[in-house]
Amino acid sequence: MWPSDQIITFFAVIGNMLEWCLPKDMDLDGVEFKAIASGSHRVSTDFIYFRKGCYFGLACFANMAVESAVERGARMKSVGILSTSYTLLYRYMSFLEHQVRLQLHSPGHYSPLEAFYEDKRAFLPPSGIDVVTACPTNAWGAAINHCMHPEMKITHPAGCMSQFIRFFGEQIMVLWKLALLRRRILIFSPPPVGVVCYRVYCCCCLANISIPGVGVAVPEFRPFFYVNVADISALENELSYVACTTEKIFEEKKDLYDVYVDNQNVKTYREGLKPLLRLSNADKEKYRKLTEQRQMLLYSQEESGDCVSSEEDLFILFFLEQNNRIFQTLSEVAGSPDPMVTQESVRAMGLDPHGDRLFLLHLLETYGYDTLLVSEQLCCS
Incomplete structure (x- = not known):
């Protein structure tokens, strides 16, 4: 190691x-x-x-x-x-x-x-050993504390993730779904690019899952951080990534990405993904809960001088728990005598049976749950 x-x-x-x-x-x-x-x-x-x-x-x-x-x-x-x-x-x-x-x-x-x-300095690893460390998805437990897995305490200054939430607002729920689906996400911004590199990292954190075995067969969600035209050939071979660029020409290279983010404007040219850009009622409710938890944390810090809990921990744990909730429910449905995704099971995942139907279908296909049956009620609930 x-x-x-x-x-x-x-x-x-x-x-x-x-x-x-x-x-x-x-x-x-x-x-x-x-x-x-x-x-x-x-x-x-x-x-x-x-x-x-x-x-x-x-x-x-x-x-x-x-x-x-x-x-x-x-x-x-x-x-x-x-x-x-x-x-x-x-x-x-x-x-x-x-x-x-x-x-x-x-x-x-x-x-x-x-x-x-x-x-x-250190010696270079021997050839053939893969030393790329991508965003971890299953490397740590559900509880977050200040002994957090070191790879989750990355490169960000204090407040990086709270700035991410404030910048994107409710759109963060759209990015969450696209990250969980392992789509290719390209973020455009003029210089300075440092803060945009932090957004790349935050996007990676949206897709964390800690349930053993889940996500093993899906493409790794690779953070490329800053890319330029010299990276085009490398990106052509990637199935899943998140990156940022200052070069507007990338917007024309539609085969290189699934989702293009220009400031707060999240867009896609993939017809099958366009409905996912609309917020469901469940998305709005999750964002409300996230905002409420942040406010409670800030109040607690102000009242008690609590310097232990952080917005970064809250942010990571919020989406980790949401992702685990989805896949725990799917695993239970898959192991049941009647493996059918119903309105009740969708609500148990924290999703909207109607507004999140397409997202759920993409999710089942991406993570290999395509043998599950989906209740016809989901299309007309």
């Missing part, structure tokens, strides 16, 4: 050229276009999560005005790191931010990076 936070390489990028890296023989082809997102010349600072082959990367970007005709009045640099997992990259965020500022003011001063790499 390889450590989840192996440091594979450090690198520095100027403009869109790789100017330095350790180790020297690391294949970093294309990383210069990931470490500086398209359109970054419009922002002064940013950070970017991305995938490079079987590794995950974090790069911190900075842009400084200079009196240089060669640099066209602006010096743009990015300093980044590759690791076998995205889950602990946030530990190096402040170091990378400091180093990119240092590179802006003292170009070519690499000794701090070299010293840090020598201190943190």
Whole structure:
């Protein structure tokens, strides 16, 4: 079992050229276009999560005005790191931010990076071992506490998920369904892209299931984080993913995604998915409960000074319990003498027998419950 936070390489990028890296023989082809997102010349600072082959990367970007005709009045640099997992990259965020500022003011001063790499580096895993760590779906139990599985305590600052909820509002329920169905979700936003990378992570958390055996046969919901046109060939082969981009041209590449998110606008060109963009009564009720639980938590924190519970924990647990509720009910129906999905069993899942019928049919097909019979009452309830 390889450590989840192996440091594979450090690198520095100027403009869109790789100017330095350790180790020297690391294949970093294309990383210069990931470490500086398209359109970054419009922002002064940013950070970017991305995938490079079987590794995950974090790069911190900075842009400084200079009196240089060669640099066209602006010096743009990015300093980044590759690791076998995205889950602990946030530990190096402040170091990378400091180093990119240092590179802006003292170009070519690499000794701090070299010293840090020598201190943190690990041997590359042997070939053939899969080191990609995607969003976990069955790796942890139903109860969340501050000994949470480390892969769930990712890269986000405090408040990341509450910002996600506030940004999307009720639309979060649409994203939840699409994530649970393992659809290909692409999020567009102009720079800065850092906060959008956090939305990629939050989308992954919507699809967590902790019931043993559930989801084993479905495509892994892979977080790609930031992608650009150089990733098109890789995305063409993916059955399920969530990613973000600053390049508007992706909207025209309709074969690459099932769902396109532009700010709060969630849309699809797949006729079979379009009805899922409408909120059911059950969706609205779940969102009301989520909002109510958040308000109660905030009140409790204010009254008692409770710093243990967090909105992040509440968010993850809310959707985990909802997902477990659905699949626990489906498992019970599948094991019964009369394996038929009825209005009562749909309500037991927390779904709307009429408004969620199509979602349920997609779910049965995706997770291999297609042998279950669906009551005709669901189409006219």
